[in-house]
Amino acid sequence: MTLPKKNFWRNLIIFLSVMGPGIITANVDNDAGGITTYSVAGAHFGYSLIWSFIPIIIALVIIQEMCSRMAVVTGKGLADLIREEFGVKVTFYAMIVLIFSNLFNTISEFAGIAASAELFGINKFILVPLCAIFIWWLIVKGTYKSVEKIFLLACLFYLSYVLSGFLSKPNWKEVAQSSIRPALHFDKAYLFMLIGVIGTTIAPWMQFYQQSSVVEKGIKIEDYKFARWDVIIGAFVVNAIAIFIVVVCASTLFKHGIRIETAKDAAEALRPLAGDYCFYLFAFGLFNASIFSACILPLSTAYSVCEGMGWEVGVNRRFRQAPQFYTLYTLIIAIGAAVILLPNVKLVPIMLISQATNGILLPFVLIFMLLLINNKRLMGNFTNSKIYNILTIIVIVAMITLSIFLFFATLGVHA
Amino acid sequence: MNEKQNIINPVKNETPSKLSPKDSSSLPRFIYFSELLDKPVIDKNGDFSATIYDIIIKPAEVYPQSCAMIIRKGFPNRKYAFIPWASIETLDKKEACLKIESAELKFEEKHDNREELSLRRDILDQQVVDTHDHKVIRINDIHLLFVDRLLMVAHVDMSLRGLLRRLGFEKLIDFLIRLINKNNPYLKTEHLISWKYIHPLSINPASMTIKVDVPQKQFSTIPAADLGEIFLEINIKHQIALFKSLDILTRARIFTHIDFKTQKLMVEEIPDKEITELLNNIPSDEATDFLEKLPKSRVNQLLSLMENKYAKKLSELIGYSGDSAGGLMTTEYMAYLENMTVGSTLKQTKERVFKVEPAQFIYVVDEKWHLVGATNFRRLILANPEDQLKSVIFPKTYFVNLESGVKEVAYLMEKYKYYAIPVVDDNNVLQGIITIDDILSQLIAIAWRRLKKIKVLPKQ
Numbered sequence: 059m060t061l062p063k064k065n066f067w068r069n070l071i072i073f074l075s076v077m078g079p080g081i082i083t084a085n086v087d088n089d090a091g092g093i094t095t096y097s098v099a100g101a102h103f104g105y106s107l108i109w110s111f112i113p114i115i116i117a118l119v120i121i122q123e124m125c126s127r128m129a130v131v132t133g134k135g136l137a138d139l140i141r142e143e144f145g146v147k148v149t150f151y152a153m154i155v156l157i158f159s160n161l162f163n164t165i166s167e168f169a170g171i172a173a174s175a176e177l178f179g180i181n182k183f184i185l186v187p188l189c190a191i192f193i194w195w196l197i198v199k200g201t202y203k204s205v206e207k208i209f210l211l212a213c214l215f216y217l218s219y220v221l222s223g224f225l226s227k228p229n230w231k232e233v234a235q236s237s238i239r240p241a242l243h244f245d246k247a248y249l250f251m252l253i254g255v256i257g258t259t260i261a262p263w264m265q266f267y268q269q270s271s272v273v274e275k276g277i278k279i280e281d282y283k284f285a286r287w288d289v290i291i292g293a294f295v296v297n298a299i300a301i302f303i304v305v306v307c308a309s310t311l312f313k314h315g316i317r318i319e320t321a322k323d324a325a326e327a328l329r330p331l332a333g334d335y336c337f338y339l340f341a342f343g344l345f346n347a348s349i350f351s352a353c354i355l356p357l358s359t360a361y362s363v364c365e366g367m368g369w370e371v372g373v374n375r376r377f378r379q380a381p382q383f384y385t386l387y388t389l390i391i392a393i394g395a396a397v398i399l400l401p402n403v404k405l406v407p408i409m410l411i412s413q414a415t416n417g418i419l420l421p422f423v424l425i426f427m428l429l430l431i432n433n434k435r436l437m438g439n440f441t442n443s444k445i446y447n448i449l450t451i452i453v454i455v456a457m458i459t460l461s462i463f464l465f466f467a468t469l470g471v472h473a
Numbered sequence: 474m475n476e477k478q479n480i481i482n483p484v485k486n487e488t489p490s491k492l493s494p495k496d497s498s499s500l501p502r503f504i505y506f507s508e509l510l511d512k513p514v515i516d517k518n519g520d521f522s523a524t525i526y527d528i529i530i531k532p533a534e535v536y537p538q539s540c541a542m543i544i545r546k547g548f549p550n551r552k553y554a555f556i557p558w559a560s561i562e563t564l565d566k567k568e569a570c571l572k573i574e575s576a577e578l579k580f581e582e583k584h585d586n587r588e589e590l591s592l593r594r595d596i597l598d599q600q601v602v603d604t605h606d607h608k609v610i611r612i613n614d615i616h617l618l619f620v621d622r623l624l625m626v627a628h629v630d631m632s633l634r635g636l637l638r639r640l641g642f643e644k645l646i647d648f649l650i651r652l653i654n655k656n657n658p659y660l661k662t663e664h665l666i667s668w669k670y671i672h673p674l675s676i677n678p679a680s681m682t683i684k685v686d687v688p689q690k691q692f693s694t695i696p697a698a699d700l701g702e703i704f705l706e707i708n709i710k711h712q713i714a715l716f717k718s719l720d721i722l723t724r725a726r727i728f729t730h731i732d733f734k735t736q737k738l739m740v741e742e743i744p745d746k747e748i749t750e751l752l753n754n755i756p757s758d759e760a761t762d763f764l765e766k767l768p769k770s771r772v773n774q775l776l777s778l779m780e781n782k783y784a785k786k787l788s789e790l791i792g793y794s795g796d797s798a799g800g801l802m803t804t805e806y807m808a809y810l811e812n813m814t815v816g817s818t819l820k821q822t823k824e825r826v827f828k829v830e831p832a833q834f835i836y837v838v839d840e841k842w843h844l845v846g847a848t849n850f851r852r853l854i855l856a857n858p859e860d861q862l863k864s865v866i867f868p869k870t871y872f873v874n875l876e877s878g879v880k881e882v883a884y885l886m887e888k889y890k891y892y893a894i895p896v897v898d899d900n901n902v903l904q905g906i907i908t909i910d911d912i913l914s915q916l917i918a919i920a921w922r923r924l925k926k927i928k929v930l931p932k933q
Contacts, residue, residue, distance in 0.1 A: 131710075132710060141598050146640065367611075367636065368611025
């Protein structure tokens, strides 16, 4: 009896040391844009979209697991591999699109920070620059280990949505039923919302970021199974939190028939219905998610671009040692924060560009991944099995179609 | 093509005269590998058959030379064919002409299972070690030289300009810069690095070691600390392959400059016999530092495989706590018996096979290895060769005990300006010495911890 117990503790310790990249990457998925989408989904369609989180979990695990596996087996980042296997031209143009996509995503994260500043009654001209400086300082002065710890702490703050979920006193029986039973309606608004919820799940930066951070951790092949658990747990946790966001809005706003446009509207509408605590938790969740994602997106961009172009990379290096890395990182934060402080800035075009660039890049990234992971020379015995390949292709086709639809849907709604 | 000839002068690392062509009528002809890639291949009858895909190189004296070409055709079902260099008639920026017919070519689906180095797969766009600037770089282009119809790998290009050339923007950017400033240094300098400084990191699929054109190239010229840093920069898979391909001395140099986690990984990859050989070749204090962190059973297993005397010494050292004099000391030192003459001491010192021991002091001991005193070479050289050793020792020699702490050792060394201090046991028997570098690294560690405390405390 003692032996398995000892193994359990040993395994737990190894898991804790391997844990991080998967959970962090998945959580950034619930960024300012994600929270907006889920709030609107809950407020307009009640519990009826919750079932869609189950296919999302599967898709997320399939795609992100491949990144982890490639990182552990090859010891190289995704941009590294694309450069080495597909040449410099492809890498260069992919990186240009990635920079744009991540830049516009970062702007929308700063918009989230500005929105939460208004919710808490703080002047956004104070909070946004402060946050920008904090984000910049964190990476420039930090090491990989310290940064990862802070990121994992930020993941913990997502629990504020779980708490606000309980405070909104939902009908749990109904929630459970609707998560198992797909309720497909064929009206236009419902389908648009469905595309929105699924389409925001997988973005190109996630694959680059996760693979680089697994590489940085230096996980051994023997410990790979733990890295896989990191991905699976990440996918479950992030979607559980998304479900809580939907539940909060569904059990309050949807019940009273309140229409909202943004996460900020959702928080404000919650206040009279679910009380001050629920409001503060929801607003804090938005702030945490925005600032967390605003950290990761510029970091991920700088990482991928420098990897692919062969420039010095690293949180552990100084400015002089990695000038391109820090310049890119600093520029994205500076532009992201500055744009949101401009008077009369319109968020819709920013969202459209970010979705469009995501949609352009995603097919390429996913197809590159499929080619790389099936390359015997790189992956040895760790290539995809046939069934895994079929599943991956289904996910890839679905994600590509959805991200294209998402772009046109947003265009249609706002045009 | 002739303008390229100018490049050779501003090149950072000189190209040896060896590369200049034998007949002086034609100037040295350089070409970039990117200018050959994907260019059409024409067969004997003038028919288009495929495009240039890769060039296989083989080791030569300094600069490797081309020995075959791989061409490819078809999309999306690509097929590759192997062409010996002798079957190539001409090769330039426009096309490659073959001496054979395309019907003779055997196209296959596989192409990347070769053990030789090839330019596209193993060098272009890959990471390599630059042993000149001591860092890991990514190759943007390869600079080739025509010598008697063969191509030689002369330089690699890692510059922004090389990157732009690959993207097809070189001429545009050149034009724009010329518009602004005709004398901009960007237009004149070529950041080429001579191939002799480049160590590829590509892995041979059969032996899982690094493919090399010249074994152990240049690594011996890099200071061990830099070598360790470079090693930590490359990824795990390449670390393992590189470590396996190195000779024992380079391995030892790297091993003493990497962290325990990486050390352990490397040791897991090589057979036990090579581990013991490695431990035999690193200073005893480094060896104990490493062994101390391994599980006991593994340590005993390794020690049992080692040379008996050294293993005994190591197992004694492991017994001492890490920050006591016993744990810090190394057992490599020079000690001679007190009644030897100065002349024979100097003679014996010359004949000694030096490993890594520090040579600032010579220790003088009696028959039972009790510490009598210390002396230095200056005293030995100035003394009469017939004098006995004990007559040239310092008037007083300070020493520490096995249990002495870091601070006591540091205090004594600073006070008496010692580069090394002897360590004795309770019976005054000489056990080893502690050198200034070992004590310094301990002090730096302590200082760092203090510094952090000072920085952190006021914030709370």
